[in-house]
Amino acid sequence: MEIAPDFFDYFEAAAKLLDTDKSIMAVSSWNDNGQKQFVYDPKALYRSDFFPGLGWMLTKSTWMELSPKWPKAYWDDWVRLKEVHKDRQFIRPEVCRTYNFGEHGSSMGQFFNQYLKPIKLNDAHIDWNSEDLSYLSEDKFLIKFGKDVANATPVHGSDDLLKAHNLYVDVRIQYNDQGDFERVARQFGVFEEWKVPLLTQFNLFMFRSRVWQVINL
Incomplete structure (x- = not known):
């Protein structure tokens, strides 16, 4: 797994939002549709109903909630179950902060070449501590998102x-x-x-x- 130059700064800034907004379950560094041809803005972050995985962070209290029943396999699919995330959402970037180069692992072959190899790993160093992430709070994001769809x-x-x-x-x-x-x-x-x-x-x-x-x- 390769990480972007702003990987740690991104998580440090997002941690503040994670600590204060209980409607967010975790912050991820991954976008499943983060291939080069589908991304543009390295600063863009979104709320998602889907747990992207591949480099993520949650609070200690959430880990204490989940760890006693954490499965031995397919835990990413388990986190995506409604009874597990309980309608809490996830923060994910438009441009990935991690890159999976494991061509010969479980994602080998055509799937790797089609979906993982073309992933764009962010190469711009964003000063996340100076970014205002309050737009990701549940109420503000819903308003902006609704306007984007309507427009x-x-x-x-x-x-x-x-x-x-x-x-x-x-x-x-x-x-x-x-x-x-x-x-x-x-x-x-x-x-x-x-x-x-x-x-x-x-x-x-x-x-x-x-x-x-x-x-x-």
Whole structure:
């Protein structure tokens, strides 16, 4: 595992938010859709319903809550269970602060080449102690997130979006079912996993493409 130059500063700054906001369960350094073509802003952080794992931090009190029943295997999937996280959310970056170079481990082969190898590891040193992270508090984030979704330009289908080379605004695409979602995800190259909606907020799936942000809902 390789870490970004601001890895420790990022966690130090996020710890203050983690200590004060009980609606946050953990802070992660990972974005499952953090491939080079899907990220842009090294300062951007988000609240997520999904536990990303791969370099994360929680409080001692949360560890004391979870450790007596911590499973011996597949603990990341266990943390994602509703009865475990109890609707608490997770903070994750747009640009990853960790990089998994274990090509010959459990993520070997095509999965590694398609999803892990292209991950962008942050190379910009952000002065996190001077960043105001109060926008990540539950109430402020919900307001901003709602405005972002409402202001995003509706696009009727990913085909039209892929043809729009000069579109530099946030857009939103509505998907109706699993097949619809997987088709959109496949066209852009993001995870097609339907069982656990990766990095979602209120069943929304967000990623960047050509700098602008795509919101699937």
